[in-house]
Amino acid sequence: MKYSAANRAIVFAMMLLPTLMNAAEPIRHTIRFPNPETNYAEVEATVQTDGQPVIELMMAVWTPGSYLVRDYSGKVESEHAEAADGTPLTVRKSKKNRWAIETGGAAEVRFSYRLYCREMSVRSNWVEADFAIIVGAATFLARAEPGGALIDSQHEVRLELPENWAASHSALPVADNAYAAANFDELLDSPILAGNLAQYDFEVDGVPHSLVNLGEGSVWDGPKSAVDVEKITRAEIEFWGGTPYKNYSFLNAITESGGGLEHKNSTLVMANRWATSTRENYLKWLYLISHEFFHAWNVKRLRPVELGPFDYETEVYTTSLWVVEGLTSYYDPLIVRRAGLSTTEEYLKELSREITVLETAPARLTHGLSDSSFDAWIKYYRRSENTANSVVSYYGKGALVGLLLDVHIRKLTNDQKSLDDVMRSAYERYSGETGYTQAQFRQVVNDVAGQDVGSWIAERVDEPGELNYDEFLEWFGLRFAPAKEQKEPAPAWLGFDTRQQEGRLHVAKVQRDGPGYAGGVNAEDELLAINGYRVTPEGLADRLKAFHPGDQLSLLVSRREQIVSLAVTAGEAPGEDRWKLEADPGATEAQKARLAAWLGTD
Template sequence: MIKALKFCSFLAIYLFVFTSNAETKLSYKEVKMNYSVSIVDPESHYLEVTLNLEDLHSKTTKLLLPVWTPGYYLILDTPRYIVDFEVLDHNGKKIIWKKETKNCWVIENGDKTKFTVKYRVFANKKSVAESYVDAEKAFLMPNTIFMHLENAIANPVTLTVNKYDKWSKISTGLKRAGEKENVFFANNFDVFYDSPIYIGNQKTIDFTHEGKSYSLGIATPKGLNEESFVGDLKKIMSATTAIMQKIPYDNYSYIMMEAGGGGLEHWNSQAIFTKGSFDSSSTIDYTNFLNFVTHEYFHLYNVKAIRPIELGPFDYNKENYTTMLWVSEGFTVYYEYIIMMKAGLLTGKDALKYLTNSIRSYENAEGSKHMSLAQSSFDIWLNFFNHESNAKQTIISYYDKGPTIGLLLDLEIRNNTSNQKSLDDVMRFLYNEFYMKKQRGFTEAEFWSVCEQYSGKPLDEIKKYVNTVEEIDYQKYLKYGGLQIDLSPVTPGNIKNKVIEKDFTITALPDATKLQLEIRKSIFEF
């Protein structure tokens, strides 16, 4: 998810996968839910929210607001920003309500089958996971603003966005309801919550590619070469489709905001911060930005569709734990470089350099001696923004070790099958078998079973590298791909506050066999 933040995660799946949601299995009668959000005075940072409910079937109505954002593993406690909450019947008379928990509002509506809820939201957090409004724009994360009915995540919802009168554009992956440009519809709240909305005067570009529709909203387009940039996006998407062999959406929205840090994946969109312009000071800056975009784009396959079973259906009221984010995030880092290379935007040697940096970052971190990869995933709720003085000495990032395991696993499968199978086959199988066919995520045991199915051999050693801090035998695995790694000690030095003990430079093996050369060329194209 949020690759730019080292201990974050750059993940809500909303097509038919969510028909298995435990909440949706409950029998309930559909309620008409029509939201509107108005931005009257953006400099105050407040949003005015109105919810009209009709066809209620209970004397008591419970409304809940999520306390976290999928893909952003931190309890945000967004209910603290709700103020002036009130409930009115059709005559404008106030209806009694109370708080049951920090994020649950209980309304005593009695025999009333319809009423209106009004409240304001203080939106002043500049983040890809929270809502923000100022004089120039508004970024709305629906899960931080709009409440859902208890046990009714599957309830449809409409939203009318009343823009500030000085703004003209709305960028979002939400579907429009009819012809009006400011009215949107979602089949359920998982869809709704997974669809950020950017409102302002951003530059918008609409285009089609391989039969799908795309919208691109750019807040700060200075220096943009539209034809070249859109062309690079198309190359990235084509390379991804070539690997996954599926395009799981009809429309996709790129939301590229002003200068900031991080990004967040969504099922039919991504919302990312930029450096504030497209005037890149160097080719590497632009390449790194495309890596970032590719990372978020591949997440719609890996974590949205291909996902640990704990990550959807979500419990929006508390932490959702999994030991498998190293697959969701780490493999996505691995594939961002592979996709960029296949798209012709990175050379194979450049892709290998990026992966070498991941190995170097992990191996030269003191935390590698204390935290396993599986633990780094499970404990992300503790370490998402861990700035304690001992953090660098005790924790690791699955963004570093995760792609390393991805590379080793890919090499192992290719070596065991004479390069007839690869990690690509694993990813496609997980997508088709669990997302498409079984309409759910995979368990840890199922993940390893699929990997071993394609490897043809047990993967106990790689499992050990995931679940322990045991030293990795890089030479063994890299040799499968005609590569070698320099493990000789180097003079200690301080680079980005890390003491370098080994350089870990990876180079071509001079006496590689035919199979090793084939594997290297299949992955890195040299």
């Protein structure tokens, strides 16, 4: 976000005369749902013109925390403007996300538009007969200098709910029956749920928290989920040493979807209604809650210098997402474990899964964490059939580098310090207005470790390549489970995934340097036959048992209607349990004690 000279003067004046700030008129937004079953909402924004002949309104093109230009204005329809007395005013688009309004000298204009709300995700809107999920960036407008910077102001939001909707909820304060946001940042950082909500309130250190379930129905176990969210909340507040907000809301949309997005005083997550009914899915939901809440500190307040103030019309680049998302991903299952909500065995299983994902992704050898972070907009958020080959995840690899860094610090300091101290120390130094640079964050690590670990970090963060887990295994007395003895000869492995499409067997993605890749198999190829015999979608797995690693195979594929024969040398699948962590039977008492100190005891 950039301020014009004129606007900076206004901000300065407001700092000198705080009473004037209250006099400034906010932009007033009213959201109506006359026909929610059509997936449309209607928005009306009342804006002061300050006597300008032309004012410009802008909508964000992306939302913080989700690094992709989403062009929210594409969902805006039937926009029109009028003066307070109802006189129609001329509106023209000045950019894909901006509207210029000729005010005709009116002191105030009403700008109205319809919004199509049917993308079920935590960074887009959804409206249907019974409820609405409203995301700030996808909904609201701010004033901007014509062709220039955002003009910040306060905002109010009123919702006119259909009769059968009981309530709405947002972390924003309520005044005069409207949500009040101090500025555009706060407005865009505060999602709203509306409909029939189940709300569970609890306090920690006198600070109110709420779990708000949308769509709880008869399947989702609301009380259980509320008890466990409170446990995670307490564990993370204890980790950081206090609450940095006045109130916090967990907005949980039980809509058979997934994902979460962090905000300063709330999070919006999505869940499957059956998640409280199966242990594995419930743990995933607890990890999600833990992850998004950890962000209330790590990124929403302790942030990379590039991630704020936001320019909502331009991509921002940072190499720090391995800290923001990677270290948060390291802590999300760890804190669930420390809060007693999972067992050591379940924690190690989750860690094994994370290691397996990284160690079977070819991109680990060619793509570094810093680059992955910088290019999030064009790589991690633009997934394709080639993503596992070309993009290393700053979530997954970032979490594992966090794990290894944690152990490294523990070892260097003779178990006096850990990554926990790094996080708290970084928060103390850099949670103010400006944020940290990569160099500053790494300096915090050096300071906690008591020595320069710059090259250790650079090797794992700035360069691609294999991670070495030996120090971690040794420190905690763990090992990767030894391979089981195979009784049968291994089946042939081709190194590509398939999917069934209209009864046909298609190649979904090809693993780099696997047998199919070497033999020229392409994504989208339709696999017809192996060694002259037809294969069906259902029969492929069995057919591969008839061949073995080293066998020369002839694959017949159809590629854009042309029949192509490909010679492929069968390989051996990487063992599924290759990265399964377990206690080393020979672990010493000292190692066991460190493991218990790290994870807590079951």
